[in-house]
Amino acid sequence: MRVTEIFESIQGEGALMGRPMLFIRLAGCNLSCEWCDTPYARDEGREMSAEDVAMRIRSSHLSWVCWTGGEPLLQRSAIEDVVASVRGYRHTVETNGTIPVPSGLFDHVTVSPKSLAGMPPLADCYKFVVGGKGDLEEVDRYVLRTGIARERVYIQPMCTTKDEATRLLAPLWSACVARGYALSPRLHVLVFDDRRGV
Numbered sequence: 001m002r003v004t005e006i007f008e009s010i011q012g013e014g015a016l017m018g019r020p021m022l023f024i025r026l027a028g029c030n031l032s033c034e035w036c037d038t039p040y041a042r043d044e045g046r047e048m049s050a051e052d053v054a055m056r057i058r059s060s061h062l063s064w065v066c067w068t069g070g071e072p073l074l075q076r077s078a079i080e081d082v083v084a085s086v087r088g089y090r091h092t093v094e095t096n097g098t099i100p101v102p103s104g105l106f107d108h109v110t111v112s113p114k115s116l117a118g119m120p121p122l123a124d125c126y127k128f129v130v131g132g133k134g135d136l137e138e139v140d141r142y143v144l145r146t147g148i149a150r151e152r153v154y155i156q157p158m159c160t161t162k163d164e165a166t167r168l169l170a171p172l173w174s175a176c177v178a179r180g181y182a183l184s185p186r187l188h189v190l191v192f193d194d195r196r197g198v
């Protein structure tokens with residue numbers, strides 16, 4: 001499988017925010033969002049065997065493994081091989097929602113829809129990056145149209161630095177309260193600022 005990076009850090013987004021996790025960032029993506037915060041993951045990666053990745057998981061004392069990218073489900077069968085060969089870990093995936101999520105493979109699914117045109121796969125958590133009022137209104141229309149439960153909607157600020165996040169969080173919180181959404185503050189940015197692999 002093509003892997004961009006593997007590292008242990010805090011889950012800073014969504015319903016599992018605050019938990020320590022082993023992040024496995026897989027290389028490659030089927031989209032090219034202009035505000036992508038991990039552009040390096042689209043083409044930066046090295047080949048690793050499923051067994052090498054499984055050994056890295058086994059060497060971690062953390063109980064959660066987060067499959068992210070890029071778009072990790074482009075390498076679905078390799079993920080299945082790894083998940084089948086490690087025991088006692090919980091797996092979560094962060095996907096852009098364009099590829100069906102295999103049922104039963106993950107303990108927790110987070111979809112971050114990048115196109116608000118179609119229907120998203122079923123997920124535990126739906127994350128939206130919001131840069132302004134127009135983005136929020138677009139999320140509102142999407143939630144209404146798709147019928148996804150408001151308590152599964154997590155709004156996060158469009159930011160890469162601690163300063164940006166701090167400035168945006170208070171107004172975003174008010175907007176979340178008014179709509180019944182949750183705030184996803186990008187905790188890893190608040191803790192580590194604009195750093196990679198932490």
Ligand code: SF4
Nearest residue numbers: 029031033036070096
């Ligand atoms: S789907 Fe995610 S990883 Fe892919 S280009 Fe968009 S933001 Fe970047």
